[in-house]
Amino acid sequence: MLEELKANSRKISLTTLLTALVSLSVLLTFTILLVASYQSKKTSLIDTTLTLNFSSAGKMSLTIDSLFKSMRSSLQYSASLFSDINDMNVDEVSNKLELMRHSSNYFNSVTVVDETGVVRNVSPKSVDTIGRSITTEAAKEALASQKPYLSKPYVTASSKRLIVFMSEPIFDKAGIYRGFIGGTLYLEENNILNMIFGSNPTDKMGSYFYIVESEGRLLYHQDRTRLGEDIRANEVVRKLIQGQSGYEQMVNLRGVSLLAGYVKVPENGWGVVVVSPISVVNEQLRHYIITILLYMILPFSLLMLIVIVLARRLAKPFVALADLVSQNTKDRIKLPEEKQHWNREADLLTKAISTALIDMKKQTDQLKHDATTDPLTGLINRRTLEAIMHKWIEEKTPFSVIIMDIDRFKSINDTYGHQAGDEMLKHFAQIVTSVVRPSDVFCRFGGEEFIALIPHAAAEEAYLVAERIRLGLEHSANPLGHPVTVSQGIAYYSSHANSAEELIHIADQALYKAKASGRNQTVIADMRKRSVLGADNNHQMDNLTSPIRLMNNGRRKFPER
Known part of the structure; x- marks a missing residue:
């Protein structure tokens, strides 16, 4: 008897089982919805961030493209003004250079070099190179090419500045090559790029952008100490060098996972990369999940309470029937109360068991009567x-x-x-x-x-x-x-x-x-x-x-x- 009681105590009641199953179903449904919502939101945030970064990179690329077309146009115009440079005195050349530099503000400095490689004039005057022959490889290449030229970033020998040099050839009215006019950008100082893109600082979530030249060196970055750094090992930069544009999830050279949008600049072959750390998305997802939980905890609690109440109500008639059946023995049969159940199956089962118990009681009573009564006289036996x-x-x-x-x-x-x-x-x-x-x-x-x-x-x-x-x-x-x-x-x-x-x-x-x-x-x-x-x-x-x-x-x- 004791072992039977112990065995029964280890068995799970229908009420507990049904409540647990329904609660588990609701909890699993909620978890699945939450996970599905999380994955959907994550995919949406990643796609949105990539699309926005690609769009931003595209806009910046167009800006740089337009800027360099204007810079090139400005140099071309200035080159036409110096077509008779051999007939112009020093002051006249100097005045025109100053006017060009201040009117456009494109370049940090402007230089005129004749066909022999001698610097004829410089603006601003602080650049002490007038009358000297050019020494940098970029200037020599520009002089020798007799074509529009854009250099790679390099450090000047005299001023030790990191610059990018851009030039246009000068031809006289007879079409004879007379040298070139060139403008420089001091990458580590205030320049036209800083003026335009400096209004786009790193956002609060850690997104930023950088500009690379055609061979993968940094021309613009939020960390100025990295300017001129060769980052061609970066997978996105490699694609820019190959002339590709697009967006993707990538890992930079410092092992940080980023969402990058990158676009090639048609005019000069540079590339613009706008990146957002993947942690930005994760942080947004964390806030999103917390918000969902805060909004859903009360309705979910109410739903769980309703589910538990319904589960108990659903199990109640079956538990009552189980208790009734367990209480009935061969010597004592207890009939269930006649009442309607809201659950169809419980109602049908109750009626079926009630009918069976009534028949069993009749049979038991008859058997008891037969066992205690003499069949002939009706007396007890x-x-x-x-x-x-x-x-x-x-x-x-x-x-x-x-x-x-x-x-x-x-x-x-x-x-x-x-x-x-x-x-x-x-x-x-x-x-x-x-x-x-x-x-x-x-x-x-x-x-x-x-x-x-x-x-x-x-x-x-x-x-x-x-x-x-x-x-x-x-x-x-x-x-x-x-x-x-x-x-x-x-x-x-x-x-x-x-x-x-x-x-x-x-x-x-x-x-x-x-x-x-x-x-x-x-x-x-x-x-x-x-x-x-x-x-x-x-x-x-x-x-x-x-x-x-x-x-x-x-x-x-x-x-x-």
Whole structure:
């Protein structure tokens, strides 16, 4: 029993199981939606950031392209002004250079070099190179090419500045090459690029941009210490060198994961790269998830509460049915209350179980009736009688036992048949039932033998009852049409015996004494000698008291019971 209780305690109830399953389903659904939303938002943020960076890089590329076209146009115009440079004096050249530099503000310095490689003039004057021959490789290449020229970033020998040099050839009216006019950008100082792009600082989320020249050196970067650095190993810069534009997720040379948009500048072959750290997206996603959780925690809690309540309501009728079935045993069947359930399946199941239990109760009641009742007479049977006797003895309830046996019953069966004998048994049962009280117990003990238990009655009182039965049968109109008699023996608990078996045995001995004394009489067992006392209608026995003799001889009426 203890092991069964332990086993049952380890089992999960339907309410707990259903609540857990529904809660788990809701939680998994919420988690799946949250993960799906997270992935969707992440993809959207990455795509949006890449698209925005590519768009920004494209706009900056157009700006640089337009700027360099204007710068090139400005140099071309200035070159046309110096077509007769050999006929111009120094002051005239200087004035024109100053006017050009200040009117456009494109270059940090402007230089005019003749066809021999001698610097004819410089603006501003602080650049002390007038009258000297050019020494830098970029200037020499520009002079030798006699074409528009754009240098790579390099450091000047005299000023140690990091610059980019741009030039236009000068031809006189006869088409003879007379040198070039060139402008420089001081990359590490304020220049036209700083003026234009300096208004686009790094945003709060860490996004920034940089500009590289055609071979991968940095021309513009938020960290000025990196200007001139060769970053061609960068995968995006490699694609720019190859002339490609686009956007992608990449890892820079410092191992930082970035979202990059990059565009090639058509005019000069430079490239613009706009990047955002992937941590920017992750931070936005973190804020997004926190916001979703804050917005959903209350509705989700309410939903979970509703789900749990519904799960418990759904499980309640099934739990009640399970408890009902577990409470029903072969000896006790409890029927469910008749009520409608809101759940169709629970309602149908309740009705089905109720019908089954009703049928089971009927069958159990019938089986119980069959097990405790004599099928012929409808009286209780021997098993029930013995159970009652044992119960009364345990409770110390005094009672008398009357054993009755129809006289010469075998001859009745042999003469009139067993059907007539059965009718006689039923007739006798009706007579006894009409005599005994409702509190008395009357049963068919077996064959033509019957027993009556008379509670709280001494042997003498039971004798009166027995005599009334005997005379009632003798003088009644029975199914056989002629008188039928009965012999009876009486014993009393606890004067005659202390056990049911011994009590019946003593009463049975009294019955045999009645049979041996001529039948159709009642005998009380002797309380003193544990033998039997008897009386018949014609003789007196010495051990019987006077009142008993009078009743036995039929000269005294029996009191009504």
